[in-house]
Amino acid sequence: MIQVNIIFHSVSGHTYRMAEALGEGVRDISGCQGRLLRIPEPAGLEPITMPGLERRHHDFSHIPEAKIENLVDCDGLAIGSPVYWGNMSYATKYFLDSAAKLWALPSEDKSVRAPKLSGKPATVFTGGGSGQVNDPAILGLWTVFGSFGMTIVTVGLGVPEISDPSRVDGGSALGAGTFSRRPGKHPSEVEIAIARAQGRALGEVTRAWTKRV
Numbered sequence: 712m713i714q715v716n717i718i719f720h721s722v723s724g725h726t727y728r729m730a731e732a733l734g735e736g737v738r739d740i741s742g743c744q745g746r747l748l749r750i751p752e753p754a755g756l757e758p759i760t761m762p763g764l765e766r767r768h769h770d771f772s773h774i775p776e777a778k779i780e781n782l783v784d785c786d787g788l789a790i791g792s793p794v795y796w797g798n799m800s801y802a803t804k805y806f807l808d809s810a811a812k813l814w815a816l817p818s819e820d821k822s823v824r825a826p827k828l829s830g831k832p833a834t835v836f837t838g839g840g841s842g843q844v845n846d847p848a849i850l851g852l853w854t855v856f857g858s859f860g861m862t863i864v865t866v867g868l869g870v871p872e873i874s875d876p877s878r879v880d881g882g883s884a885l886g887a888g889t890f891s892r893r894p895g896k897h898p899s900e901v902e903i904a905i906a907r908a909q910g911r912a913l914g915e916v917t918r919a920w921t922k923r924v
């Protein structure tokens with residue numbers, strides 16, 4: 712099976728619901744398995760949230776905790792983060808900074824210093840509130856992927872929900888997202904559909920890439 716890890720941070724559960732939808736999209740691609748893993752709160756820190764969103768809207772305590780090795784033990788990767796001041800959340804940043812440890816892992820090829828991330832397909836999705844400055848959070852995560860030499864997968868304008876000029880939901884051509892503080896239920900059906908499409912895109916690219924290695 713082709714293994715895709717969907718690693719997310721979430722406090723009130725909206726990014727978790729997006730991770731679920733993205734996982735469904737990955738599993739739509741034959742031969743692909745999507746595994747959800749949650750980024751733990753950094754030790755000693757209280758979860759940070761917004762007034763009104765303290766409540767855990769969707770429970771995800773049953774999802775196993777992500778370890779930094781889970782960046783390596785997969786063929787494709789999705790990272791989901793709540794948007795905090797236009798950036799990835801504190802826990803997502805702490806988790807990815809911990810990837811420094813991967814450089815100490817024993818490598819099969821001693822001439823290569825970096826862990827096995829180079830070329831691996833990777834994509835980003837978000838959970839925002841009002842929807843302000845959500846794409847920069849994706850760009851910030853792409854900088855990390857770029858440092859690791861990963862292949863960035865996007866949603867793209869080919870997904871009909873993205874190109875619909877009348878829509879007010881989260882998500883862009885760069886990655887799926889939800890606007891949890893906007894009126895109505897979130898993630899909305901449209902936000903879920905975009906996350907599924909992103910999962911399918913990641914699954915397809917991962918399957919093609921895996922055949923080459």
Ligand SMILES: Cc1cc2nc3c(=O)[nH]c(=O)nc-3n(C[C@H](O)[C@H](O)[C@H](O)COP(=O)(O)O)c2cc1C
Nearest residue numbers: 721722723724725726793796797839840841842843
């Ligand atoms: C410190 C902080 C900063 C935030 N900044 C933004 C922001 O820049 N843009 C936005 O759309 N939402 C922002 N939010 C709202 C969160 O992104 C929103 O609550 C989101 O649903 C959290 O995801 P979760 O439900 O998975 O925990 C912020 C929340 C906090 C606590």
